[in-house]
Amino acid sequence: MSSTSAIIDKPSANRSIRSSDRYFFSGMALLLLGTVLLGFAKTYFLAGVFHAPPLPDWIIHVHGAAFTLWIVLLIVQIALVSAHRTDIHRRLGLAGFGLAVLMVILGVMAATDLLRRGEAALGVDAKTFYAGTLGDMFAFAVLVFFAYRYRRNSAAHKRLIVIATITLMQAAINRWPFAIIDRLPIATPLIAYSFLIPLFAYDFWSLRKINPATLWGGLFMVVVQELEFPIGRTMAWQNFASWALMHAKSLHGN
DSSP: OHHHHHHHHHHHHHHHHHHHHHHHHHHHHHHHHHHHHHHHIIIIITTTTTTOOOOSSHHHHHHHHHHHHHHHHHHHHHHHHHTTOHHHHHHHHHHHHHHHHHHHHHHHHHHHHHHHTTOOOTTOOHHHHHHHHHHHHHHHHHHHHHHHHTTTSHHHHHHHHHHHHHTTHHHHHTTOSOHHHHHOTTHHHHHHHHTHHHHHHHHHHHHSSOOHHHHHHHHHHHHHHHHHHHHHTSHHHHHHHHHHHHHHHHHHTO
Protein backbone atom coordinates (compact mmCIF):
# COMPACT_ATOMS: atom_id res chain seq x y z
CA MET A 1 0.00 0.00 0.00
CA SER A 2 2.77 2.45 0.91
CA SER A 3 4.65 1.74 -2.34
CA THR A 4 1.46 2.35 -4.33
CA SER A 5 0.96 5.66 -2.55
CA ALA A 6 4.53 6.67 -3.35
CA ILE A 7 3.93 5.96 -7.05
CA ILE A 8 0.78 8.07 -6.98
CA ASP A 9 2.29 10.87 -4.93
CA LYS A 10 5.44 11.33 -7.02
CA PRO A 11 3.71 12.59 -10.21
CA SER A 12 1.56 14.82 -8.02
CA ALA A 13 4.65 16.27 -6.35
CA ASN A 14 6.29 16.84 -9.76
CA ARG A 15 3.21 18.68 -10.99
CA SER A 16 3.26 20.82 -7.86
CA ILE A 17 6.92 21.74 -8.44
CA ARG A 18 6.28 22.58 -12.09
CA SER A 19 3.37 24.80 -11.08
CA SER A 20 5.38 26.63 -8.41
CA ASP A 21 8.30 26.94 -10.86
CA ARG A 22 6.08 28.90 -13.23
CA TYR A 23 5.18 31.41 -10.54
CA PHE A 24 8.67 31.67 -9.08
CA PHE A 25 10.64 32.10 -12.30
CA SER A 26 8.04 34.48 -13.71
CA GLY A 27 8.46 36.55 -10.55
CA MET A 28 12.26 36.50 -10.89
CA ALA A 29 12.02 37.64 -14.51
CA LEU A 30 9.73 40.52 -13.55
CA LEU A 31 12.07 41.47 -10.68
CA LEU A 32 15.01 41.64 -13.10
CA LEU A 33 12.94 43.64 -15.60
CA GLY A 34 11.93 46.08 -12.85
CA THR A 35 15.58 46.44 -11.83
CA VAL A 36 16.56 47.37 -15.39
CA LEU A 37 13.65 49.75 -15.86
CA LEU A 38 14.36 51.54 -12.58
CA GLY A 39 18.04 51.87 -13.40
CA PHE A 40 17.82 53.00 -17.00
CA ALA A 41 14.48 54.84 -17.10
CA LYS A 42 15.99 58.34 -16.94
CA THR A 43 18.94 57.78 -19.25
CA TYR A 44 17.52 55.31 -21.77
CA PHE A 45 13.89 54.18 -21.71
CA LEU A 46 12.38 57.57 -20.78
CA ALA A 47 15.30 59.78 -21.78
CA GLY A 48 13.04 62.19 -23.68
CA VAL A 49 10.74 62.66 -20.69
CA PHE A 50 13.63 63.47 -18.35
CA HIS A 51 15.57 65.50 -20.95
CA ALA A 52 18.58 63.26 -20.49
CA PRO A 53 21.70 64.02 -22.54
CA PRO A 54 21.98 61.95 -25.74
CA LEU A 55 23.88 58.69 -25.58
CA PRO A 56 27.52 59.29 -26.54
CA ASP A 57 27.92 56.63 -29.22
CA TRP A 58 25.90 54.30 -31.46
CA ILE A 59 27.35 51.24 -29.76
CA ILE A 60 25.65 52.23 -26.50
CA HIS A 61 22.28 52.36 -28.33
CA VAL A 62 22.74 48.91 -29.85
CA HIS A 63 24.15 47.51 -26.60
CA GLY A 64 21.13 48.79 -24.65
CA ALA A 65 18.67 47.41 -27.20
CA ALA A 66 20.26 43.95 -27.19
CA PHE A 67 20.37 43.70 -23.41
CA THR A 68 16.74 44.88 -23.16
CA LEU A 69 15.75 42.25 -25.72
CA TRP A 70 17.41 39.59 -23.54
CA ILE A 71 15.20 40.49 -20.57
CA VAL A 72 12.09 40.50 -22.78
CA LEU A 73 13.08 37.14 -24.25
CA LEU A 74 13.52 35.73 -20.74
CA ILE A 75 9.94 36.69 -19.87
CA VAL A 76 8.60 35.32 -23.18
CA GLN A 77 10.44 32.02 -22.71
CA ILE A 78 9.03 31.54 -19.23
CA ALA A 79 5.54 32.37 -20.52
CA LEU A 80 5.89 29.81 -23.32
CA VAL A 81 6.84 27.05 -20.87
CA SER A 82 3.89 28.04 -18.66
CA ALA A 83 1.62 27.78 -21.73
CA HIS A 84 3.09 24.33 -22.52
CA ARG A 85 4.54 25.58 -25.81
CA THR A 86 7.95 24.04 -25.32
CA ASP A 87 8.25 23.57 -29.10
CA ILE A 88 8.38 27.34 -29.65
CA HIS A 89 10.46 27.72 -26.48
CA ARG A 90 13.17 25.45 -27.94
CA ARG A 91 13.23 27.27 -31.29
CA LEU A 92 13.49 30.64 -29.56
CA GLY A 93 16.20 29.19 -27.35
CA LEU A 94 18.50 28.89 -30.36
CA ALA A 95 17.84 32.53 -31.20
CA GLY A 96 18.47 33.38 -27.55
CA PHE A 97 21.85 31.67 -27.64
CA GLY A 98 22.74 33.72 -30.73
CA LEU A 99 21.57 36.87 -28.95
CA ALA A 100 23.78 36.00 -25.97
CA VAL A 101 26.83 35.73 -28.24
CA LEU A 102 25.95 39.11 -29.76
CA MET A 103 25.53 40.58 -26.27
CA VAL A 104 29.02 39.50 -25.25
CA ILE A 105 30.50 41.12 -28.37
CA LEU A 106 28.49 44.31 -27.84
CA GLY A 107 29.31 44.29 -24.14
CA VAL A 108 33.04 44.21 -24.84
CA MET A 109 32.66 46.98 -27.43
CA ALA A 110 30.61 49.14 -25.05
CA ALA A 111 33.08 48.53 -22.21
CA THR A 112 35.96 49.59 -24.44
CA ASP A 113 34.03 52.70 -25.45
CA LEU A 114 33.55 53.57 -21.76
CA LEU A 115 37.30 53.12 -21.27
CA ARG A 116 38.00 55.42 -24.22
CA ARG A 117 35.79 58.10 -22.69
CA GLY A 118 37.34 57.61 -19.24
CA GLU A 119 34.04 56.69 -17.58
CA ALA A 120 33.89 54.54 -14.46
CA ALA A 121 31.78 53.83 -11.38
CA LEU A 122 31.86 52.11 -7.99
CA GLY A 123 34.76 54.24 -6.81
CA VAL A 124 37.45 52.95 -9.17
CA ASP A 125 39.36 54.41 -12.12
CA ALA A 126 38.41 53.70 -15.74
CA LYS A 127 41.08 51.05 -16.34
CA THR A 128 40.12 49.10 -13.23
CA PHE A 129 36.43 49.47 -14.07
CA TYR A 130 37.22 47.99 -17.48
CA ALA A 131 38.15 44.75 -15.68
CA GLY A 132 34.73 44.80 -14.04
CA THR A 133 32.79 45.20 -17.27
CA LEU A 134 34.80 42.57 -19.13
CA GLY A 135 34.60 40.25 -16.13
CA ASP A 136 30.82 40.49 -16.17
CA MET A 137 30.81 39.56 -19.85
CA PHE A 138 33.03 36.57 -19.10
CA ALA A 139 30.76 35.36 -16.29
CA PHE A 140 27.64 35.87 -18.43
CA ALA A 141 29.18 33.96 -21.36
CA VAL A 142 30.24 30.99 -19.21
CA LEU A 143 26.86 30.73 -17.48
CA VAL A 144 24.93 30.94 -20.77
CA PHE A 145 27.23 28.31 -22.29
CA PHE A 146 26.45 25.87 -19.48
CA ALA A 147 22.74 26.78 -19.60
CA TYR A 148 22.77 25.82 -23.28
CA ARG A 149 24.76 22.66 -22.58
CA TYR A 150 22.24 21.58 -19.94
CA ARG A 151 19.19 22.72 -21.94
CA ARG A 152 17.64 19.23 -21.62
CA ASN A 153 17.91 19.50 -17.85
CA SER A 154 15.10 21.97 -17.27
CA ALA A 155 15.87 22.62 -13.60
CA ALA A 156 19.54 23.42 -14.21
CA HIS A 157 18.90 25.31 -17.45
CA LYS A 158 16.41 27.82 -16.04
CA ARG A 159 18.52 28.49 -12.94
CA LEU A 160 21.67 29.13 -14.95
CA ILE A 161 19.82 31.50 -17.28
CA VAL A 162 18.50 33.49 -14.33
CA ILE A 163 21.94 33.66 -12.69
CA ALA A 164 23.51 34.72 -16.00
CA THR A 165 20.99 37.55 -16.15
CA ILE A 166 21.76 38.56 -12.56
CA THR A 167 25.41 39.05 -13.58
CA LEU A 168 24.22 41.96 -15.75
CA MET A 169 22.29 43.74 -13.01
CA GLN A 170 25.04 45.84 -11.41
CA ALA A 171 24.98 48.39 -14.23
CA ALA A 172 21.27 48.98 -13.65
CA ILE A 173 21.47 48.94 -9.84
CA ASN A 174 24.31 51.48 -9.92
CA ARG A 175 21.87 53.88 -11.62
CA TRP A 176 19.03 53.48 -9.13
CA PRO A 177 17.90 56.90 -7.86
CA PHE A 178 18.71 56.19 -4.21
CA ALA A 179 21.30 58.07 -2.16
CA ILE A 180 22.79 54.91 -0.66
CA ILE A 181 23.94 53.80 -4.13
CA ASP A 182 26.08 56.94 -4.46
CA ARG A 183 27.31 56.98 -0.86
CA LEU A 184 28.23 53.29 -0.58
CA PRO A 185 29.75 51.73 -3.72
CA ILE A 186 29.60 48.32 -2.03
CA ALA A 187 25.79 48.56 -2.00
CA THR A 188 25.60 47.84 -5.74
CA PRO A 189 27.23 44.38 -5.71
CA LEU A 190 25.55 43.45 -2.43
CA ILE A 191 22.11 44.20 -3.87
CA ALA A 192 22.97 42.23 -7.01
CA TYR A 193 24.14 39.24 -4.95
CA SER A 194 20.97 39.40 -2.88
CA PHE A 195 19.02 38.36 -6.00
CA LEU A 196 20.53 34.92 -5.47
CA ILE A 197 18.82 34.59 -2.09
CA PRO A 198 15.34 33.87 -3.55
CA LEU A 199 16.87 31.15 -5.73
CA PHE A 200 18.50 29.43 -2.76
CA ALA A 201 15.34 29.83 -0.67
CA TYR A 202 13.11 28.49 -3.43
CA ASP A 203 15.35 25.47 -3.97
CA PHE A 204 15.29 24.64 -0.30
CA TRP A 205 11.51 25.08 -0.14
CA SER A 206 10.65 23.14 -3.30
CA LEU A 207 13.42 20.54 -3.43
CA ARG A 208 14.54 20.36 0.22
CA LYS A 209 18.08 20.88 -1.10
CA ILE A 210 20.05 23.37 -3.17
CA ASN A 211 20.13 22.56 -6.86
CA PRO A 212 23.78 22.19 -8.00
CA ALA A 213 23.18 24.76 -10.77
CA THR A 214 22.09 27.32 -8.17
CA LEU A 215 25.02 26.53 -5.89
CA TRP A 216 27.83 26.44 -8.43
CA GLY A 217 26.37 29.05 -10.76
CA GLY A 218 25.82 31.51 -7.92
CA LEU A 219 29.24 30.82 -6.43
CA PHE A 220 30.89 31.28 -9.83
CA MET A 221 29.16 34.63 -10.35
CA VAL A 222 30.16 35.99 -6.95
CA VAL A 223 33.78 34.80 -7.18
CA VAL A 224 34.29 36.26 -10.66
CA GLN A 225 32.74 39.61 -9.75
CA GLU A 226 34.69 39.83 -6.49
CA LEU A 227 37.96 39.19 -8.33
CA GLU A 228 37.33 41.77 -11.05
CA PHE A 229 38.63 44.89 -9.29
CA PRO A 230 41.61 43.19 -7.56
CA ILE A 231 42.66 41.94 -11.00
CA GLY A 232 41.93 45.35 -12.48
CA ARG A 233 44.40 46.98 -10.08
CA THR A 234 47.30 44.73 -11.07
CA MET A 235 50.09 46.06 -13.25
CA ALA A 236 49.40 43.42 -15.90
CA TRP A 237 45.78 44.51 -16.24
CA GLN A 238 46.65 48.21 -16.21
CA ASN A 239 49.10 47.59 -19.06
CA PHE A 240 46.47 45.63 -20.99
CA ALA A 241 43.88 48.38 -20.43
CA SER A 242 46.40 50.99 -21.63
CA TRP A 243 46.94 48.95 -24.79
CA ALA A 244 43.17 48.63 -25.34
CA LEU A 245 42.72 52.35 -24.71
CA MET A 246 45.42 53.26 -27.23
CA HIS A 247 43.83 51.12 -29.95
CA ALA A 248 40.31 52.33 -29.12
CA LYS A 249 41.41 55.95 -29.48
CA SER A 250 43.24 55.13 -32.70
CA LEU A 251 40.16 53.45 -34.21
CA HIS A 252 37.89 56.28 -33.07
CA GLY A 253 40.25 58.95 -34.35
CA ASN A 254 40.95 60.64 -31.01
